[in-house]
Amino acid sequence: MENKTVEKSPQGKFFTLSEFRQRAGIPLIMAKKLVVLGEVKAVSAIDGTWLIAETEVVKVANLINNPWKKFYLFFRALGPGVITGASDDDPSGIGTYSSVGAQFGLGLLWMAAWILPMMMAIQEACARIGIVTNRGLAGVLQKHYKKKTMMIIVSILILANVINIGADLGAMAKSLQLLVHINFYIAAMAFAALIIMLEVLVGYCTYVKILKWLTVSVVAYVITGIIIKPDWNAILAAAVIPSISFNREYIFAIIAVFGTSITPYLFFWQTSEEVEENKKDKKIFRNLRQKDGRTMENRIAKMRTDVGTGMILANVVFFFIIVTTAQVLFKNGIHNIGSAEQAALALRPLAGDYAYLLFALGIIGTGLLAVPILAGSGAYALSEIMKWHEGLEEKFTRAKGFYLVIIVSILVGLALNFFQINPIAALYYSAFLNGVISLPLLAAIMIVSDDKKIMGAETNPTWVRIFGWLAVAFIAVMVISSLVLYLA
8 A cells, every 4th residue: 555645734734533534544433543542642622623733644644554554453443342243153142053054054044144234223223322321221221111121121131141151151161171171160160250350350441452352253253164165156145035934943043043143132231331432432531522513423433333343243253153054064964053162073073173173262262252241231231220330440349239240140150050950952042032032122222212302313313213123023023923833
């Protein structure tokens, strides 16, 4: 890439943020983050706008000549959205996708493409609620549901999360056993202890960096899908053209995949983390006010890039897990996969050691990313209903209830691996349950995010309304179909 010629700014010595990003040829989100990260020096004018010296524009233009450096800076600029998206592909999600890939082959691959705009719409609606109201989802939804109703929804959410945590910790321990010689229970306890310490003792600003770099682990599944050299003609056809069979097993699998992809815990986590981002930005730039139109516009633009990147990442991984298990396991007559680590083992003799190792390492990385999010989402939701102090930036002594929910959720999930309760067997049903309880939540999220009394001028854009309500309609039809087929 050639060095960019920098024009003189109208001010002669300084550019506004918008002028700076145009002349440097970078997205607004990256321009703002470069200032936040200290890569670019900026001064604040009396009206709160940022002014950036012309020399800084030249420096950045040279900096981004290196495409790897440009990618690195873009990745650093991402926040809660990409973490939320990557956590969607946790070990339990990998187990669900592997199971349907082995059972139905490419029969459910179309969902990766078709539900992507729905995922992006719902997560953007959740993020908007957090940015504008500066409150978590449970607190905002209490305006539309009674406290007792919200307690029931949050209790089901926490129950499903605990089952997922148990499955994830078990899958991580089993995967570690595939790589090194270690006792299963010791491995599971070590992972649980590590996650609790990180979530309780490390502040949000540092912790979110750890979570973000763990998202790299999901790339293992993309690489695995390429290594096996699949039949791309068959894959592209299956990805574009939906093939729906109205039988119990297929409809159940659709709801389970929907509940794994557009899952309630992500709604609560995304909203609450946007509130945490508001707090972080306020600390960095105390002279910028959230009510300022330009600041709100920048936050919405940043959020959209962030959420879009996260959801695309989640569905690319979903796509490649289905491709891998369908092309390797389904084609070779292996139709019953009960867990993510079982999928890794089954791949070894058919796809080679590299695919097997990447699959196993990915389970550990995504587990370290997802377990704290599963525990944290339930803690945020319950704390808002109970009006406890909450937030990963709070000290334990100030937010005891919040952190105790996190600790108990992880410990109970861990305990499932010590008793005759099979969290993997419960996982598929947990994903189905997530799909069912997402229906009332999705409807409420769409209503709230379009309520001008709550959102002011920042209600949903048209595309979010269309795909958000399509998600509600889709899962409603699937749940009704499942009930009809069950009663038939």
